[in-house]
Amino acid sequence: MGAAMYKCIRLVWLQTVCWAFLTLLGAPSVQAGYLYVLNDVDGGPNQLYGYRLDEADGSLTALPGFPMATGGNGSQNLMSQRLCFDASHARLFVINGGSNTLSAYSVDLADGSLSPLPFSPLALPAGPAQPVKRWAWGAVAVHPAGSPLVLVRDQLDITVKPGQLASFIITATTATAAAGNPFYAGDYVYPYALAFSRDGGHVYAGGNRDTPFFGGYRVDETTGVLTALPGSPFQSDGTWPLSYAVDIQNRLFLYSYHNGSVGQSEVYTFASGVPTAVAGNPFASGLDDGIFGIIHPAGFYMVADRIGSVVGVFQISGTGAGTTLAAVPGSPFASGGWAPTALALNTAGTFLYAANTGDRNITTFAVNPQTGALSIAYNQAQYTLGASGYITGIAYAAPPQPPPPGDLNQDNAINAADVALLARLLADSLIASQIPAPWNGDMDQNGVLDVLDLTLLELFIGL
Numbered sequence: 001m002g003a004a005m006y007k008c009i010r011l012v013w014l015q016t017v018c019w020a021f022l023t024l025l026g027a028p029s030v031q032a033g034y035l036y037v038l039n040d041v042d043g044g045p046n047q048l049y050g051y052r053l054d055e056a057d058g059s060l061t062a063l064p065g066f067p068m069a070t071g072g073n074g075s076q077n078l079m080s081q082r083l084c085f086d087a088s089h090a091r092l093f094v095i096n097g098g099s100n101t102l103s104a105y106s107v108d109l110a111d112g113s114l115s116p117l118p119f120s121p122l123a124l125p126a127g128p129a130q131p132v133k134r135w136a137w138g139a140v141a142v143h144p145a146g147s148p149l150v151l152v153r154d155q156l157d158i159t160v161k162p163g164q165l166a167s168f169i170i171t172a173t174t175a176t177a178a179a180g181n182p183f184y185a186g187d188y189v190y191p192y193a194l195a196f197s198r199d200g201g202h203v204y205a206g207g208n209r210d211t212p213f214f215g216g217y218r219v220d221e222t223t224g225v226l227t228a229l230p231g232s233p234f235q236s237d238g239t240w241p242l243s244y245a246v247d248i249q250n251r252l253f254l255y256s257y258h259n260g261s262v263g264q265s266e267v268y269t270f271a272s273g274v275p276t277a278v279a280g281n282p283f284a285s286g287l288d289d290g291i292f293g294i295i296h297p298a299g300f301y302m303v304a305d306r307i308g309s310v311v312g313v314f315q316i317s318g319t320g321a322g323t324t325l326a327a328v329p330g331s332p333f334a335s336g337g338w339a340p341t342a343l344a345l346n347t348a349g350t351f352l353y354a355a356n357t358g359d360r361n362i363t364t365f366a367v368n369p370q371t372g373a374l375s376i377a378y379n380q381a382q383y384t385l386g387a388s389g390y391i392t393g394i395a396y397a398a399p400p401q402p403p404p405p406g407d408l409n410q411d412n413a414i415n416a417a418d419v420a421l422l423a424r425l426l427a428d429s430l431i432a433s434q435i436p437a438p439w440n441g442d443m444d445q446n447g448v449l450d451v452l453d454l455t456l457l458e459l460f461i462g463l
């Protein structure tokens with residue numbers, strides 16, 4: 001067996017072991033999570049569906065009081081990110097495309113009920129042209145620390161600079177527009193999808209048209225101001241770059257069309273937020289219409305294929321520029337409904353939820369954490385999420401995760417900065433009581449901080 005292959009296998013093993021540690025750490029305090037789904041009603045009142053999860057078997061129980069109207073109208077737009085959850089403050093945000101507003105809620109994690117925040121509904125920056133649906137805001141995402149909140153749109157009007165972002169500083173009682181709202185996305189950047197880097201310092205958008213360009217922006221966490229990164233817009237290998245997801249090693253995953261026709265997945269590493277394609281880019285996907293991406297904690301990139309009504313699962317191997325993606329055996333997996341548009345995972349990573357816009361139902365997949373294989377555990381009846389409308393967002397809501405072992409500086413990513421901190425702890429021979437409690441470098445969770453932990457951490461990020 002070659003050294004490279006051996007290292008690769010060791011890394012896969014390590015990724016799974018680290019995920020198992022995460023699950024174990026979370027186990028004593030596992031609290032049932034909730035699932036919210038948006039039925040986007042073109043020109044009518046948007047409907048929010050709410051469910052309590054059974055974290056043991058993945059089943060869904062409708063919450064009392066749902067579906068509930070968001071207080072704003074929808075617009076079809078066939079979007080997939082019009083709903084997002086801020087785990088750090090238990091807040092839920094919903095775009096009402098037809099009313100050009102944002103509904104914002106505080107989620108009671110004891111019973112799943114929603115209470116509007118004082119600034120809800122928030123008026124969003126107006127567009128330059130009618131009709132409304134041609135310039136409606138398409139996607140929303142929130143900084144890992146809860147602020148700012150960023151929205152994107154492609155106005156589908158090439159007579160004006162069409163791609164825009166908007167940013168708001170969020171508190172418990174206020175939403176303040178960043179100076180300069182809305183921001184120009186950049187030439188040939190037509191936002192459909194949106195994702196933050198792990199530390200929230202940067203945000204990425206693009207994917208609504210057949211250009212290879214996507215934008216990257218620096219996020220000022222105090223003012224909310226977004227500034228194009230040097231070199232933005234960036235060029236992907238294919239067109240329509242979307243389905244963004246960023247993993248714990250701060251790598252960007254996306255889906256695009258090689259030569260405008262063949263679906264593929266891509267990986268980028270960041271240097272000060274600027275993306276660089278990994279050496280093996282792009283990777284075969286076996287998908288046709290990847291529309292939404294999510295990272296499973298055991299090291300899988302999962303993509304909903306709307307036209308194919310399937311979900312692709314790709315094993316992430318290697319690190320840094322040597323990162324590769326390969327479809328797991330059995331991928332893609334048939335969804336339990338027509339046209340999945342968005343995905344959500346529970347905290348433990350044991351269940352994947354696909355929102356199918358064609359049949360307006362949710363498929364519950366059980367996830368095999370060793371292989372990444374999906375099997376349907378439950379499937380809602382057709383039209384459970386309404387007799388009409390489009391499903392344009394799904395969000396899992398639960399208390400925030402404890403920081404994983406290895407993220408010593410608590411910036412949500414595991415990288416060289418954490419290795420440097422751990423090396424310093426060991427070099428200084430600090431005893432346990434001298435180490436700041438959140439500096440969790442005990443990778444093998446044996447209660448002892450030693451050189452083995454440093455080796456594990458270095459292996460994990462490929463040093």
Ligand SMILES: [Ca+2]
Pocket residue numbers: 406407408409410411412413414415417418
């Ligand atoms: Ca870190």
Ligand SMILES: [Ca+2]
Pocket residue numbers: 442443444445446447448449450452453
């Ligand atoms: Ca240890």
